[in-house]
Amino acid sequence: MTLGFLTRAFMETIEDFGTEKIQALQATGATYLQIIFQGLIPEIAIALMSWILYMIENNVRDATLVGLLTVLALALSLTSTLKVCAMAPLDWSYLL
Numbered sequence: 001m002t003l004g005f006l007t008r009a010f011m012e013t014i015e016d017f018g019t020e021k022i023q024a025l026q027a028t029g030a031t032y033l034q035i036i037f038q039g040l041i042p043e044i045a046i047a048l049m050s051w052i053l054y055m056i057e058n059n060v061r062d063a064t065l066v067g068l069l070t071v072l073a074l075a076l077s078l079t080s081t082l083k084v085c086a087m088a089p090l091d092w093s094y095l096l
Contacts, residue, residue: 010048
């Protein structure tokens with residue numbers, strides 16, 4: 001998951017928000033910040049949090065998969081190297 005995907009999800013969540021509450025707050029004379037903090041944020045906070053948690057879950061799953069594949073590749077490489085070294089006799093005569 002990328003920041004672009006999360007931004008798109010946030011924008012869709014905000015677009016899906018109904019305007020009735022905003023219009024009601026405007027009719028009572030609320031300022032722009034009051035409309036945002038008392039009308040918009042309480043309505044979309046749960047949806048935004050669910051998108052954030054979904055992104056974290058997906059990233060953890062991807063990182064776990066990449067980590068497991070890396071460990072398996074390293075283990076396979078190390079095992080094959082040790083088998084090759086065990087088959088070849090060691091010649092230490094060049095050190096003398």
